[in-house]
Amino acid sequence: MILQKENECLSDALIRWSVEYEESLELKDWKDITIENYMVGVRFFISYFEENQNLDNLKLIDLTTKDIQRFFRWRKEEYQKKHGKVIEESTRTNNKKSIQNFFRYMKNENSNDLEFRIDWSDITFKNHRKDIVYFEEESVNKILKHLESKMKKDRTELSYTLSFAFKLALYGGLRASEVCSVRLNHFGKVYTKSNEDKSVKFIPLMIMGKNSTSYTNPIPYDKIKNEYNYFKRLKTQKETIFLSKRGLALTRNHLYNYLVEVANELELGKQGVHIIRRTFANNLIEKGVEIRGVQILMRHTDIKTTTIYTARSKNQMEEAVSKLI
Template sequence: MRNTVSKFLDYLKTEKGSSPNTIASYKRDVNNLINYIESNSLTVGKITNTNLNSYLIYLEKMGKAPSTISRNVASMHCYFRYLYKNNIIEQDPSSNLISPKIEKKLPEVLTMEEVDILLSQPNDDDCKGIRDKAMLEVLYATGIRVSELINLKKDDVSINLGYIKCRDNKKKERAIPIGQVSKDALVKYLKSARDIMIEDPNEDFLFVSCLGHKMSRQGFWKIVKSYANKAGIYKKITPHILRHSFATHLVENGADLRSVQEMLGHSDISTTQIYARMSNNRLKEVYTKAHPRA
């Protein structure tokens, strides 16, 4: 049985093109499974669906997280499917295995008060502060991804119409409205700071670094972190937290999920529904604290 593992790993690498991390995970999972099987005096051709379910129960009793057990199920599916296709076993015992349901962890968000404090930190008396203010305001006003923010071009902004255009990593374009506060911050940046900061007059990226080039993800992450520290917000702050906060606050204030889905650029509304759960949890907290008979 051990000799099938190395062949299976070669198959993952050469035929499936799996990443080194995936191969390492599958190797660990399959070897652990074989240890369990051998300790129960079984052979590869005698393994049944019941044996594999017993192993999953064993993992659960060992305190393994549902995500770990789910990954083990994926490893077993792939391994036994390989054995079956190569006529090493007569039937696939993993075919009816079901992964445990994994509860999605709710993302961290800022309160509306924390957002106000964070966005008030940049000093808009200098070019850097004006740029930082505009970037933070646009990020919270639109909920776009950081990669989309730093890839915005100057022509993607329509101040008069109150929209920005952005493209996701699949080059799919969407238009998102911006409010008056973010429009004012953008106008100030475009009129008072950008032309001073750019090195090349033909630079078309909207936001540039202090060296006059396109802003990097890491550079913007440092900007957000520094202002969070300055504001005294000690949550685990990342630029993505403003995207989550944008969506959560919209839903809390009555926005419909379809509109939020479109603005976020989610292909599946089930991804957007997590913000409805967060809003419901928030309402429950408010009710519990405020209702005399809660």
């Protein structure tokens, strides 16, 4: 395909390429949410040139690193105006990744064999790192006690759903979307692991991750056996386990809202679903699990992502400082 037609403005050329690019992502059989994540940065990039007519006359092949940097400055300013807060570094990084991939596609597919003069390594963002928020042990116990009480009192499918979902994130590190996609046939056979001190029963769970990937994490069986056996009696092996209040397949938005209700009822001050996954990572670090082991259980491709979750382990900081005394 021609990179840019004669008399074609820059935004029109980008739109034409974006249609082809989106179709190429769909042909990879990726999930809709993954495709949307890749396209959102591209759409902002196109909007930048559509809203700045003096830039829309530029040639696509002539775009430089500075042009991309100016876009991200504009993106930051627009985000501040719209949301009244600073754009997260992770959002800008994801936008960069999607736009860089878009340019890689145009480079590979253009019929002129043209190459861009953009040094993507020069496009960096300041890291305004915040402490990772997680549930303290007291809060975890409050939630578990509350969910246990609801199961015994209500005996509804929803009460078992919330307890099971919470525990899969807490003891298995599952993301909200991964929890929602769990089926009974994703669980393996219960087995016992013994050492000098004790024996622990585990049940392997195949986790369906991003881009059709799958991983298997061991889940402590005794922690989930009541909920697991409840659904084992109720559902078929390949059936959707978790349903919403209205009987629809549970989504991460449903799960988020239900767990926010629990957090508000218990007046925890912290809420959400991903915070449970962070708690899983923090608990592993607090128990002395090495960072590589945490990376494997969190299923992070890059260990740098794991260090973000574990950088502020309270016990580790106290232990380190105690050595000065």
